[in-house]
Amino acid sequence: MNRVIMVLALALVLYGTVPAGAEETSLGMKEAVGLAMENNHEIKAFMNSVFAQKEDIGIARSSLLPKIAFEERFMRTNNPTFAFMAKLNQQRFTQQDFAIESLNNPSPVTDYQTSFSFEQPVFAKKAYIGLDMARTESGAKDEDFKRKKQEIAMKVAETYLMVLTAREYVSVAEKGVEDAREHLRIAELKQNTGLGLYSDSLRASTAVTEAEQKSISARKNLDVLKRALGLLLGTTESVGAADEDPGLVLRDITYYDAAAATREDIKSLELRHENAKNNLRLVEASYLPVVGVGGSYQLNDHRRPAGSEGESWQVAAFLRWDIFDGTKRSHDKTKAYYQISEAEEYLKGMKKAVSFRVYEAYLGAEEALKKKELSQSALTTAEEGKRLVKKRYESALSPIVDLLDTQVSLDHARANAVASQNEYRRAVIAVAYESGTILQELGIEER
16 A cells, blocks of 8 residues: 555656756747648638639539529319319319319319429520639639748747747846846955945846846746747647757848749739729620529329429420619629729739838848848957946946946847847848748748
8 A cells, every 4th residue: 555655656757847847848930930831720711712712613603503492382172273284283183173163163182293493504694604713713712822821931030030039028028137146246346355445336236136037028028939939830739949040141132133024912903903804794694594494303193202293394495584684784794894903903003012022021131131240240349338337346446337337238138139130030031021932931832
């Protein structure tokens, strides 16, 4: 019994300690984006929307296929016309039924009518155009889906870089805490030897507290961003970013301009512009007749459903032509012209807007590159300035205020250097997103 209790206790200890010490999943940027393409809920939802849109092709095609129907009817009547017809269809009409009294006042008649019917359009211009429109809209939806994947890839890449930045901020904050504690140690040492002031120790102690507060905030921000990255990957767990360079390179702007001209949302709008023209063809087709064939096979019985006392069939051809519909088609046609112009203007505007956004993003990337270089230079300067002021303070040639001020400048320079590095990467990704090449640049799809 004691051995069982010991085993259970050991299991509880292991169960309680393993999850806490379990290593967190860390992914490279390409791997993270690849997982998002498979598991992100927005992408999965949009994929179902694409599949639903494809079903419209089958729905449109069904208008060109035969319609087959089965029908079972029951009737009991003493209406002279219907009673006469029912007995005739049941093939049990007799000479006595021609009697005037039977014709004017027939006895109630029961009729079970079973029928199979079909109708097949032979010429239906609107149905063919509707099928073309369904295919075109499905193609537009496919392009929208591709753009949605790029949008999610952009969100994942941005959040990934934010995790990297936040992690570096934690390192910077921890370094700031170490420096602040070192300043406090020096201040207290000088105070104890009678070479420093108590006020210097108090200021140094306050600086330590402030540095620790910044460290706590930095860790909280990192934890939130890891959880946000996991959310984009379709999980509720936190996901870290691996220590690897995504290898993003800023290309010449002509490359991005050429790619942006065929961006997926532009293709989608081009297809919808084409469908606006198809809609005009659809309206014009409504002026044409519909030609088809049809037929039916019918059973009639006065005793039971599906009975076969009488049987008959018919085959027919039809032409259905709406000659006048109250000027509806005329207004539909005018409306279609306006919708074509509307789609054309949207398309022109989008192409110009995309070109502008690529230009804006490219200048932003160039700016981020220059800022990155300047931030590294500023960090080197701040580190040297801190080193010199620290020596002066230790030699009682500078007050502690100067040392604390240079520490603030150094912390700011460290944080700025980290942010500018990942801001440049984010800017390069933004250019790739605006040009529609983000999945190729990240190595998810072939260029």
